Amino acid sequence: MAEKIITSQDVHLYYGEHEALKGIDLDFTAHEITALIGPSGSGKSTYLRLLNRMNDLLPNIRITGDIRLHGQDIYAPETDVVQLRKEVGMVFQQPNPFPFSIYENVIYGLRLAGEKNKTVLDEAVESSLQAAAVWEETKDVLHQSALSLSGGQQQRVCIARVLAVKPAVILLDEPTSALDPISSSKIEQMLVNLKNDYTIIMVTHNMQQAARSSDRTAFFLDGQLIEFNATAKFFTAPAHKESEDYISGRFG
Amino acid sequence: MDPIRESLLKKSHQAKLERRGRLLGLFCISLIVVVVAAIFYFVASRGLATFYHDKINLWDFLTKQAWNPGTKDSHGIPEVGALPMIVGSFLVTIFAALVATPFAIGAAIFMTEISPRRGMQILKPVTELLVGIPSVVYGFIGLTVVVPVIRYLFGGTGFGILAGTFVLFVMILPTVTSMSVDALRAVPRHYREASLALGATRWQTIYKVVLRSSLPGLLTAIVFGMARAFGEALAVQMVIGNAALLPHNLVSPASTLTSILTMGIGNTIMGSLENNALWSLALILLLMSLVFNLLIRLIGRKGALKP
Ligand SMILES: Nc1ncnc2c1ncn2[C@@H]1O[C@H](COP(=O)(O)OP(=O)(O)OP(=O)(O)O)[C@@H](O)[C@H]1O
Ligand SMILES: [Mg+2]
Numbered sequence: 001m002a003e004k005i006i007t008s009q010d011v012h013l014y015y016g017e018h019e020a021l022k023g024i025d026l027d028f029t030a031h032e033i034t035a036l037i038g039p040s041g042s043g044k045s046t047y048l049r050l051l052n053r054m055n056d057l058l059p060n061i062r063i064t065g066d067i068r069l070h071g072q073d074i075y076a077p078e079t080d081v082v083q084l085r086k087e088v089g090m091v092f093q094q095p096n097p098f099p100f101s102i103y104e105n106v107i108y109g110l111r112l113a114g115e116k117n118k119t120v121l122d123e124a125v126e127s128s129l130q131a132a133a134v135w136e137e138t139k140d141v142l143h144q145s146a147l148s149l150s151g152g153q154q155q156r157v158c159i160a161r162v163l164a165v166k167p168a169v170i171l172l173d174e175p176t177s178a179l180d181p182i183s184s185s186k187i188e189q190m191l192v193n194l195k196n197d198y199t200i201i202m203v204t205h206n207m208q209q210a211a212r213s214s215d216r217t218a219f220f221l222d223g224q225l226i227e228f229n230a231t232a233k234f235f236t237a238p239a240h241k242e243s244e245d246y247i248s249g250r251f252g
Numbered sequence: 253m254d255p256i257r258e259s260l261l262k263k264s265h266q267a268k269l270e271r272r273g274r275l276l277g278l279f280c281i282s283l284i285v286v287v288v289a290a291i292f293y294f295v296a297s298r299g300l301a302t303f304y305h306d307k308i309n310l311w312d313f314l315t316k317q318a319w320n321p322g323t324k325d326s327h328g329i330p331e332v333g334a335l336p337m338i339v340g341s342f343l344v345t346i347f348a349a350l351v352a353t354p355f356a357i358g359a360a361i362f363m364t365e366i367s368p369r370r371g372m373q374i375l376k377p378v379t380e381l382l383v384g385i386p387s388v389v390y391g392f393i394g395l396t397v398v399v400p401v402i403r404y405l406f407g408g409t410g411f412g413i414l415a416g417t418f419v420l421f422v423m424i425l426p427t428v429t430s431m432s433v434d435a436l437r438a439v440p441r442h443y444r445e446a447s448l449a450l451g452a453t454r455w456q457t458i459y460k461v462v463l464r465s466s467l468p469g470l471l472t473a474i475v476f477g478m479a480r481a482f483g484e485a486l487a488v489q490m491v492i493g494n495a496a497l498l499p500h501n502l503v504s505p506a507s508t509l510t511s512i513l514t515m516g517i518g519n520t521i522m523g524s525l526e527n528n529a530l531w532s533l534a535l536i537l538l539l540m541s542l543v544f545n546l547l548i549r550l551i552g553r554k555g556a557l558k559p
Contacts, residue, residue, distance in 0.1 A: 096440075
């Protein structure tokens with residue numbers, strides 16, 4: 001049995017009175033890609049943002065349940081949120097590079113850690129951009145503003161920026177929904193290549209993308225986890241009627 | 253003719269109304285332009301008369317230290333050296349901006365990043381109130397509180413650059429603060445999220461992302477404050493001492509362009525050298541406000557290129 005890197009048990013989340021997550025039990029296996037799918041408003045982003053405590057920033061929020069990274073309760077008072085976010089990186093739906101140069105964007109996390117050695121930084125920039133499959137396009141313009149890149153390139157720079165911190169887990173919230181099909185498939189291919197070094201959890205509305213690139217699929221509906229299964233099985237022989245309806249496009 | 257075609261050819265009531273509205277707007281704008289141009293022309297023609305009509309050397313005007321337009325020096329040239337006022341104006345402006353900037357940015361950070369709800373509840377109305385207080389009130393408080401305190405602490409009369417700086421600092425603080433708040437607020441939320449998600453602490457995020465990407469806006473706020481300080485007359489005049497002397501320290505009576513101008517303009521005769529020399533001071537003020545405006549535009553354009 002492969003190692004479970006993140007476990008969550010009976011997770012509830014309330015936005016004020018509204019219960020957005022109604023008891024989620026979900027575990028993630030190291031070095032796999034897990035796809036979170038489900039109709040709009042089903043709680044996928046909410047759940048994803050729990051895993052690196054990005055929801056902490058919102059007011060009026062209540063969280064119960066147990067979420068662990070390597071066996072450590074990430075919501076325990078003694079857990080260091082800053083350290084957690086270095087272990088569990090996040091890529092957002094809209095490409096959101098800082099208004100700095102590409103180089104400065106990629107080394108942002110290292111700068112935070114106080115890294116000053118130019119050689120180390122240069123190497124980190126090259127290897128991260130290469131891993132994010134955007135080195136060829138950016139190597140000659142590293143000191144130009146990241147905002148001058150195309151959306152797809154920006155998103156890959158954002159992924160490189162996360163990779164440079166060397167997290168164990170990467171969370172991606174619809175990373176390709178704002179991009180054209182060619183950029184999307186580049187990113188998809190890149191994620192598959194990253195599997196050896198990272199654990200990847202990705203929200204997507206693109207069924208083909210989930211089917212092609214993920215190892216397991218979790219299907220959310222109305223704040224509940226309906227089915228969690230190996231991707232091949234989920235898309236060929238779903239265990240639940242709702243799953244079948246969803247993948248055949250009958251609702252959502 | 254086809255009725256639809258006919259109706260298309262006829263000007264509708266709305267189109268006529270719109271035309272009239274446009275004309276009205278055009279008229280108002282031209283009026284404003286004419287007024288501004290007239291002010292410029294007037295100040296420039298009076299201010300330049302000192303040099304053309306009264307044959308004062310421009311360089312002497314800018315660098316000589318004796319200001320006494322009514323009397324002549326040993327060479328028979330009227331004493332119109334504006335250096336003390338120019339230095340005084342720049343000193344109070346720069347000092348006030350230097351002191352106000354950290355306070356304003358600190359308050360803005362508190363209001364936008366640390367405690368938005370409480371900050372907005374308390375600081376917002378306070379700053380808005382402070383902006384609305386007439387400058388004579390600031391001057392009066394400066395005169396009755398700041399000047400005696402300085403006199404007690406440093407000796408002398410208490411009037412001078414330091415008192416002027418303090419009063420201006422309090423006067424520009426609300427403007428600079430509220431503009432800084434706007435600048436910080438304009439930083440998109442997703443920059444902050446991206447930074448936090450990369451393992452930055454809140455302070456690191458503020459320092460490395462929020463302040464850095466709002467730098468053009470913050471600079472604009474500071475320049476705005478400086479423009480206001482440079483042009484303020486009444487409050488400064490009440491606390492600076494109004495001695496047209498080059499300031500040798502911060503607590504001896506000094507003067508600014510505005511204070512000498514407001515003191516003297518009522519006591520001179522139009523067309524005389526004394527009067528023209530004051531218009532020359534006004535011209536410097538006008539040119540400086542132009543410079544501040546250009547600076548703000550320049551910063552804005554640079555910021556827009558690289559947001
Ligand atoms: N900040 C918030 N405050 C209050 N309610 C929220 C907030 N964010 C999300 N919700 C609610 O929580 C529920 C789940 O939202 P969530 O964003 O997790 O859905 P999602 O599955 O990611 O949808 P989508 O596919 O459209 O991104 C929705 O009903 C939404 O209205
Ligand atoms: Mg979502």
